[in-house]
Amino acid sequence: MSLPPLRILIAEDSTSDRSILRRMLIRLGHEVIEAADGVAAVAAFQETTPDIVLLDALMPRMDGMEAARRMRALAGERLVPLIFLTSLTDAADLARCLDAGGDDFLTKPYNRVIIDAKLNAFRRMQRMHDTLSEQRDLIHARNQQLVDEQAVAKQVFDNVAHSGCLDAPNIHYHASPQSIFNGDVLFATPRPDGGLVVFLGDFTGHGLPAAIGAMPVAEIFYGMAGKGFGGAEILREMNQKLCRILPTGRFCCGAMIEVDFKAGQVRAWNGGLPDGWVLGGGRTPQPIRSRFLPLGILPADRFDGEMEALRVRPGDQVLLMTDGVLDCVDDAGNVFGEAGVREALADKEGPPFERLLAAASGFSADAASSDDLTLFALDVTDDAGWTRGLADTVGPSALTGPLDWRCEYELQGQSLADFNPLPLLLHLCLEVPGLRPSSGEIYTLLSEMYNNALEHGILGLPSHWKRNPDGFGHYYAERQRRLQSVGNHRVRFALQHEGTAQGGRLRIACEDSGEGFDVAAVLGSLSDDGRVSEPAYAGRGLLLLKRLTTDLSFHQNGNRVEIVYDWKHT
Amino acid sequence: MTGSTPESDADHLDNDALAELQDVMEDEFELLIRTFVTDSRERIHTLRQALADADADALAKAAHSFKGSSINIGAPKLGALCLALERAGKAGELSGAADRIDGIDAEFAIVVAELETLMAR
Numbered sequence: 163m164s165l166p167p168l169r170i171l172i173a174e175d176s177t178s179d180r181s182i183l184r185r186m187l188i189r190l191g192h193e194v195i196e197a198a199d200g201v202a203a204v205a206a207f208q209e210t211t212p213d214i215v216l217l218d219a220l221m222p223r224m225d226g227m228e229a230a231r232r233m234r235a236l237a238g239e240r241l242v243p244l245i246f247l248t249s250l251t252d253a254a255d256l257a258r259c260l261d262a263g264g265d266d267f268l269t270k271p272y273n274r275v276i277i278d279a280k281l282n283a284f285r286r287m288q289r290m291h292d293t294l295s296e297q298r299d300l301i302h303a304r305n306q307q308l309v310d311e312q313a314v315a316k317q318v319f320d321n322v323a324h325s326g327c328l329d330a331p332n333i334h335y336h337a338s339p340q341s342i343f344n345g346d347v348l349f350a351t352p353r354p355d356g357g358l359v360v361f362l363g364d365f366t367g368h369g370l371p372a373a374i375g376a377m378p379v380a381e382i383f384y385g386m387a388g389k390g391f392g393g394a395e396i397l398r399e400m401n402q403k404l405c406r407i408l409p410t411g412r413f414c415c416g417a418m419i420e421v422d423f424k425a426g427q428v429r430a431w432n433g434g435l436p437d438g439w440v441l442g443g444g445r446t447p448q449p450i451r452s453r454f455l456p457l458g459i460l461p462a463d464r465f466d467g468e469m470e471a472l473r474v475r476p477g478d479q480v481l482l483m484t485d486g487v488l489d490c491v492d493d494a495g496n497v498f499g500e501a502g503v504r505e506a507l508a509d510k511e512g513p514p515f516e517r518l519l520a521a522a523s524g525f526s527a528d529a530a531s532s533d534d535l536t537l538f539a540l541d542v543t544d545d546a547g548w549t550r551g552l553a554d555t556v557g558p559s560a561l562t563g564p565l566d567w568r569c570e571y572e573l574q575g576q577s578l579a580d581f582n583p584l585p586l587l588l589h590l591c592l593e594v595p596g597l598r599p600s601s602g603e604i605y606t607l608l609s610e611m612y613n614n615a616l617e618h619g620i621l622g623l624p625s626h627w628k629r630n631p632d633g634f635g636h637y638y639a640e641r642q643r644r645l646q647s648v649g650n651h652r653v654r655f656a657l658q659h660e661g662t663a664q665g666g667r668l669r670i671a672c673e674d675s676g677e678g679f680d681v682a683a684v685l686g687s688l689s690d691d692g693r694v695s696e697p698a699y700a701g702r703g704l705l706l707l708k709r710l711t712t713d714l715s716f717h718q719n720g721n722r723v724e725i726v727y728d729w730k731h732t
Numbered sequence: 733m734t735g736s737t738p739e740s741d742a743d744h745l746d747n748d749a750l751a752e753l754q755d756v757m758e759d760e761f762e763l764l765i766r767t768f769v770t771d772s773r774e775r776i777h778t779l780r781q782a783l784a785d786a787d788a789d790a791l792a793k794a795a796h797s798f799k800g801s802s803i804n805i806g807a808p809k810l811g812a813l814c815l816a817l818e819r820a821g822k823a824g825e826l827s828g829a830a831d832r833i834d835g836i837d838a839e840f841a842i843v844v845a846e847l848e849t850l851m852a853r
Contacts, residue, residue, distance in 0.1 A: 176801045178768040185756050218800075220793055249800045249811070270803040271749050274756065 168281060169193045169210065173203030173217035173229060174247060179270070183216060183247070186274050190281070200224025204232045211240075214284055216268060218247045219259055227262035234263050241291035243284040312370075319343055319373045322380045326351040327358070332541035334515045338486065338534060345372030346484050346536040349383045354390045354588065354605030357423060359383075361396075362538050363416035363457070364435060364484040375414060375458075378403050389585045390605045393420040397431055397457070397467035404458030413458035417450065417482050420469065423543060424706075425628070428480055429469035433457060436488050436500065439507060441514045442478030442542070447507050450482070471638040473631050476544035479514050481507075486535030487518070490526035498525045515539035563593030565666065568658035578616060578653065579645035584608050587655060594659055594666060596731050603710050604668070604727070610707055611672040611723055612653065617641060619674035619721060620651045651675045665730040667712075671722060678719035744842050749806035750850065765847050768805045772798065772840055779817070779833050783826065791829065792821030798836075807843045810836065 170192050174180040177198075184194045195210050197203035201223045207215065215233060219226040230244045246259035246267040259267050266280060324337055326349050338344055345365035353359055361383055365372040379400050386396045397418055404414055415434030421427075430450045432438055438450030454466060474480070483503075490498035498521075506521035507514055519537055569590065573583050584605065591597060591604050617623045621644045627633035656671040708714050713726040754761050775798040782791040799814035817832045 176797055177771055178764055178801050179804050181760065181764055181767065182753065182756065182804055185758075185760060189756060220796055247800075249796075249803050249815075270800050271746075271806065272804060274752075 165282070165285065167192045168213040168285065169195065171195045171197065171203065171206055171210065171212035171215045173197045173200065173215065173221065173226065175199055175218060175221045179247070182272055186272060186277055190274065190278055192281070200226065200229035203229050204236070207233045208236055212242065213288065214281065215242060215244045216247055217244065219255075226259075230263040239295060241288050243287070245280065315370065315373065316343065319376060323347040323373070323376050325349060325380065326384065332543050334539040334541075336519055336535070336537045338536065343369050343373035344534050345376075346486075346534065347376045347379065348536055348538055349380060351384055351387045353387060353420070354602045355422070355609055356602055356606070358421040358540070359387045359393055359396070359418065360482070360538065360540065361416060361418045362435065362482045362484065362536060363414045364536070365414045366412050371412065375404060375408055375412070378407065379414065386585070390588045390609075391585045392582055393418045393429055393431060393469050394467035395582060398462065398465055401457045401460065401465045401467070402462045405461060408458045413456040415456040415484075418469070419450070419480055419482065419540070421474075421480070421540065421542070426474055428472045428474050428542070430472060431467060431469045436483055436485055436503070438483070439481040439514070440472050440474060440478060441481065441507060443475055448472060468642070471634065473634045474542045476542055478542040480540045480542065481514055481518065482538045484534065484536045487522055487537055489534070490522050492526050498522055513539075562595055565594060565661040566659065568656070570654060570656045572652055572654040574652040575650055576648065578620070578648050578651060583655070584612060587657065590657065591659070591668060596665065597729060599732055600729050606706065607670060607710060607725060607727060611670060611725070614723065615653045615672050615674035615676075619676035619678070620648065620653070621645065622676065662728070665728070668727040668729070669724065670727070671724045673718070673722040676721060678721045681716045681720040744807065744809050744839065745846050745850070746806040746808050753806060762851055765805070765851060768801060769844055769847070771801065776833070776837055776840065779836070783829050783833060786826060788821045788824045788826055791826070792818050795821055810839045810843050813839055
């Protein structure tokens with residue numbers, strides 16, 4: 163036999179029987195330990211840890227049954243076969259041996275061939291047991307590793323999935339307890355111009371696959387929002403990223419809102435989430451309907467990130483929710499659904515967020531603890547100042563940029579419709595060492611100048627349209643329509659920066675190819691060098707420009723605006 | 733039925749089993765036989781003592797051990813007699829036990845004689 167020898171304990175009080183068995187086992191190549199009674203057998207078992215025990219049922223001091231029980235206890239997880247030695251008399255005796263914990267019995271007279279066969283059978287069983295034990299331990303270790311990794315991953319996910327300025331005083335949200343990765347994400351961050359952008363997403367599925375998609379989406383969101391990209395551009399980038407990384411059949415339902423507190427405007431996009439709502443002021447709730455496919459489905463050239471503009475007033479509340487809210491089920495199996503949401507929102511008592519959450523929780527006992535429910539609300543305020551002092555979400559670059567430079571940048575024709583130059587221009591300016599803390603003001607300057615040039619200078623949209631709700635929608639629809647046939651127009655920026663003792667001076671000139679306007683007529687009196695007198699700034703957001711700059715002037719029939727912005731090291 | 737039924741009542745020793753034992757035990761065979769003989773005398777003494785004490789349980793146990801050793805050594809008839817005594821002991825029937833022990837004693841004497849003959853060969 164090429165198999166390794168076994169260490170076998172024989173417990174038998176009859177000397178002659180014991181020596182016969184010992185000789186047989188030794189002849190078969192095994193190592194033998196002998197005990198003449200039960201007590202000695204248990205002691206020997208403990209000392210020598212045999213592979214197999216052959217024991218007599220009737221022994222002095224402690225019988226075989228009791229010895230077998232004690233050996234079982236001592237063996238613990240080890241599989242040590244206990245084989246009873248017996249004369250084949252009656253079946254009940256044999257059964258009793260097995261009942262007492264024996265694995266088999268060996269009948270007298272002993273037969274070498276049978277003994278060998280039985281030992282080998284038990285050896286196979288032992289090997290199987292060892293393999294099972296090893297694999298069980300391995301599985302246990304792997305599982306523990308998985309659990310540990312998940313705990314770390316969950317921490318990372320929680321940090322990523324519900325982040326940004328969600329603790330701002332005008333933001334309310336309920337996110338399911340994160341016992342597992344539920345695939346819901348909620349991001350919010352201030353924009354450089356003092357506005358706010360929010361994304362609520364619901365990835366298909368649960369667990370790690372759903373969570374992994376959240377990482378790049380969060381990166382894109384915070385990176386781009388901090389650089390001044392608009393919601394539509396952020397959505398397009400998220401969509402493209404998710405198309406590339408998510409497997410077929412996986413996607414992310416989501417809604418984005420962009421709030422401009424100064425203009426009293428919310429721009430919203432909904433791809434696959436339940437209706438969002440704008441509520442307040444005794445008006446009929448305005449839905450933010452899903453009009454698009456979720457993110458991660460359409461290729462870039464077919465993706466539409468166009469956001470609808472909604473007028474809001476201070477005191478309004480904007481609601482977004484994942485389908486976990488609609489999916490709440492009561493004890494009778496009824497679904498909360500859209501009807502439940504409408505009913506809760508129709509009730510005028512108390513803030514909508516609390517109303518809806520209370521209604522959903524009241525409807526279903528486990529709504530609040532459901533793993534798939536996120537409800538978000540934003541209070542519209544008249545003061546955007548709350549975003550000041552929030553952490554800059556884009557860390558400073560490690561590289562030192564230029565201090566003294568100038569450049570010109572011109573956007574032409576269809577690119578005026580397709581491309582937003584503000585992040586690029588902002589990026590150029592923020593390369594100036596020390597200028598990053600002023601990113602909000604610089605973004606505001608660039609966006610006011612660019613929007614004036616594009617919307618009024620080139621597209622000829624009258625700003626007074628925006629003053630009433632009907633005109634507001636009309637304004638943005640018309641902007642979109644006119645952009646599609648913008649023709650051979652252009653907007654040119656000239657930027658120049660020079661260092662000063664305390665900081666620097668940034669000059670921005672923005673020139674458009676539109677028809678221009680009668681500056682004096684629109685803005686009131688102009689001095690000889692194109693400067694505007696104080697009361698005239700009311701239109702076109704010029705008050706803001708004036709407030710932020712050292713100098714503001716109009717040239718060339720109103721087609722060219724120049725500002726001088728002085729800043730100091732903080 | 734028993735593990736090694738004698739072909740007839742006349743078969744006191746199972747020669748095949750003894751041949752196998754001889755093969756297995758080699759030079760320890762003689763020692764084994766002597767051990768068996770010594771132990772068996774001890775057991776017959778124990779049987780008589782148990783009967784004298786009217787201890788049916790002790791009687792059954794001693795008969796049980798004797799039975800196993802007898803079967804192993806290749807003395808099936810002796811084993812069968814021990815089994816009959818064991819069963820009687822278990823049943824608490826001590827009335828015929830003295831005769832049974834005498835029978836065992838007589839059979840044992842024959843077995844010893846035959847074993848001596850065997851070893852002398």
